[in-house]
Amino acid sequence: MNLEYFPIDSQGFITDHERALEELFGENAENSRRFEQCLNVMAMRIATVFASLKEFPFVRYKASKGSATATTGRELIPTKLATAIWNNITAYKSSIPNFPQTETCELLIVDRSVDQIAPVIHEWTYDAMCHDLLDLDGNKYVYEVPSKTGGQPERKEALLEDHDPVWLELRHAHIAEASERLHEKMTNFLSKNKAAQLQQRDGSELSTRDLQKMVQALPQYNEQMEKLTLHVQIAGKLNQIIRDLGLRELGQLEQDLVFGDAGTKEVINYLRSTQEGSENKLRLLMIYACVYPEKFEGDKALKLMQLAKLSRADMKTVKNMKLLEGSETRKASHGTFSLKFDSTKSKHAERKDRSGEEETWALFRFYPKIEELIEQLSKGELPKDEYHRMNNPRPSSQGTSGTSQPTSVRAGHSTAPHSMRSRRTATWARPRSFDDSSDSSLRGTSTDFKKMGQRIFVFIIGGATRSELRVCHKLTAKLRREVVLGTTSIDDPPQYITKLKLLSEKELSMEDISI
Template sequence: MGLREVARERLVAEMVESSVKDLPDNEWTLLVVDETTTKVLSSVCSVSHLVEKRVSLVENIQKKRQPLPNMTVIYFISPTQGSVSRLLADFQAKNPLYKRACVFFSSQLPKQELERIKQSPTLLSRLGALKELNLEFLAIDSRGFTTAGAREETLKDVFGEDANSSGSYEREMDLIVRRLASVFASLKEMPAIRFRMGKPPQEGDPVGASERQLISQRIAVALHAELTDMRQKMAADDSFPNTETCDLVIVDRGMDPVAPFMHEWTYECMCFDLLDDVIENNIFKYTIDTNKGSEEEREVVLGEQDPIWVELRHKHIAEASLLLNDKMNYFKSANKLAKHKANQGNQDDIDTGDLKQMVESLPQYREQLKRLSLHVHIATKLNTLAKQMGLHEIGKLEQDLVYGNATSKEGIKLLGAR
C-alpha cells in the first residue's frame, strides 16, 4: 500500500468511520477543516471517498457556516490557537452550531489549548471524540510527501542569513518535526535516525552559518523526542512499535549542492519545467482537432491513475520517447487499421490523426490509446521545446562545468550567443 493510500485509510477508518458508526444508517455528517488540513485532505482524498462514508459537506472553519443543530460534525483541524478558538466559538453557550462534535487534531495538541477546551462546558457536553490523529504531511504520490506544502518562505526561514535571530526558524523546524513524526505514525514505524553532523562553529563564519550547519542534527534530536512521546501516548493500543523498525537518513542540500543548478531531463521534471504555462495543479491543458475541423480544449490529470505516466515519469526523456515508440509499434501490429495506415504511407510513426482513428475503430483499446496519444503529444512537445531553447547544448555545458571540463568562459560564450 502506498503512502497516499495509507493516509486515506487512516482518515477514513480512524476519523470518519469511527465518528459515524453510532449514527443511524440514514444520518449524514459534515466535515470541518482549516487551511492546513484542507491541504492534507485534498492530497489523499476525493469528494467521492468522503461521500461513500456519509460525509455530505466539507466546510472551512474560518468561514461563517450555517447552524445545523441536529447534525453531528467531524472537525479535522490543526492544533493552533486560531483553529481552537474557532472550534470554541462554534459551541458558545447560547447558540451552538451542532448537536455533537468529533474533534481530530492533525498533530499533538499543546497543553494550553487542551486547557481552553476543558473550560468550555458546552463543547464538553457535546464532545463525541477528542483525538490527536497525527496526520499532517502532504502526500505527493504513493511514495513521496512534503512537510512544507506550498510555502515559498520555507527555505528562506531555515537557510536565510537571519535564521539565527528569526522566530520563523524555530516555527519552521517545529513544523518539519511534527509532520515527519506524523509520517511514521501513519506507517506505524519507529525509525533509527541518522543524520549528517554539522561542523562546529568557527570564528569568521557567515551570519546564520551555525544554524544552517545544525539543521539535520536539530531535526533528528527533536524528531526522536517527538516520536518517543508519541509512542508513550499510543502504548495502550499497541499501534506503535517499541523497537526500531526502519532507518531514517536526514541530510541537507549541502550533501549535493550542484543538483539545483542543473536541468533535469526526466519526463516528469521536463513537463513541469517546460510546460508550466499549460500545467496547473497537475492538470495538463491541451487542444485537439475535432471531426468538424475545429479545435477543442481538453484537460487531463497527470497522476498515478494513469499507468503510462507512472511508467514514464522518472525516465530520461530519450528513454521515455523510445518507450512510447515501442508502445506505438505494439499497437501498429495489433491494430489492422494502424497497419494499413503505416503500410499505405510507408511511415515508421503514426501521427495524432491516425491515433484518433485507431481509438474510434477499436473500443477495447480506446482508453489506452487516448493515454498513449496524450503522452506522444507531450513528449513531442518537450523535444520540440528542448530543441528550440537549445537545452541540449546547455545541458552538455552544465555537465562539463560540474565535472571540471569547462570554465565560466564557455558559459559566457553560450549565453552571449542567445
C-alpha cells in the same frame, strides 16, 4: 493525532512547507519566531509518518561543521529537526499501542545545502522535462485537440500521475528513450489492435463480422489511443523546445562543468555566444558558483553578470546560495595548498563518475548527492563526523555501523536488516497496478516490499527535486530496501530560483512565488 503529511508519489511525501527556505535560511531567519515554529510543525508532521506506519527510526542527521561558538542557526537546522522528531517519536513509544520499542527503519535528515546543483541543472528524464519546460499547473497538462464538428479546437486536461500507466512507465526514462518507446508502443498498438487494423484498411467494404469486432474493440481502443497520442504529443513538444533553446549544448556544458571536464573558458565562451534567455544563463552560473566559488569573489561576480547580461536581482540569487552554507565547503577541497604536491593537474570537479554504471544516453551522467548518501547509509558507511545519530549505536550485525557489509541486490535475498514484523505499507506508499490485457507493456509494475529489508527514509529540508525522487525509486530496486523521500516541498527549477532569489528580501509574499 492528525496525520499531516501529504503524499506526492508512491515513495514520497511533503510536509507542505512552501516557505521553509525563507523561514529557515533567510537573512536573520533564526531570530524570527517563525524559525522555531516552522521546525516544530515540520517535526510533528514527519513524526506522524512514522506513527501511521508504526515504524521506529534510527535517526541520523547532517551535523554542523563549525565549532560550538562559530556555528550559525542555519547550520543547526538538521540537528534541531532531528531532536524535535526524536522527542515526538519517543512519546509515541509509550502512547501508541503496539508501537515498536526498537528500531525498525532508518531516517537520514539533510538540508538543501547538501546539493545546490540538483535543483537547477537540467534533468533529462521525461518527468523532469515536463515540469521544467511545459506550463503545467501542478501535474495538470492542458492541451488542444481538433474539434469533431470542425470548429475551434477543444481544450482538454490530463493529469500526469500514477494512474496513467504510460506516465508511470516512462516518467523516469531519458527523454530520448521515452520518445523511442512511445514510437514503438504506437506502432505495436496499431498493428495488434483490431479496431486500428480495421480503421486502417483500404476502402473495401467491411463485413458484419468486421463491424462487430470493431464495435467490441472501440472503447478500449479509444482510451488507449488517447493516452498514447497524448504522450506522443508531449514528447514531440519537449523535443521541439530542446531544439529551439539549444538545450543539448547547454546540458552538455552543465554536466562537463560538474564532472570537471569543462571550466571557466567554456562557460565564458557559452555566455558570449548564446542569445538564449536569462534563466538558463543564471542556472549555468549557479552551477559554476558551486564548482568555482572563488570566481564570484570581489568584482568578479559583476563582470560575469555583465557578460551574461543578467540583472542585479538575478545575481542576487547566486549570492543567496551562500545563505544555505553550501558553497563554503567547496573551497577547502580545492585550495592552492593541496595542489602543490600533485604531480598531475587535478580536476576541478563537483562530482565523480559512478563506478560500474555506464551512461546509456547522452546527458544522463549527473546524479544527485543523496544517491551516494543513501548507498552509504545502507552499507553503514556514512561518515560519523559528518552525520551524527540520535539513537544509541546498534550492533554491527544490524547493518548501521561502519563495518557492516553492503546489501545484496539479488532478487528475493538481502543481507540488509529485516523487520521481524509484517510490512505495513501505507496506501500512499504502494505502487498502483494497471490491468490492460491487450498490452502488457503498459502495466504498472508492483514491488513486493515484504521481501525487502528495512525502509530507508530521507528527509530534505528546503525542498527536493524530481531527480532526487527518481533516485529513491532507483535505489529501492538496487538495494532491495524501500527508499522513501520526504521534503518540505517539491520544487522545479523556476520555483526554486524564485524562492532563492527572495531569501534576502525582508518580506516574502506567497503571491510572489509562482508555484
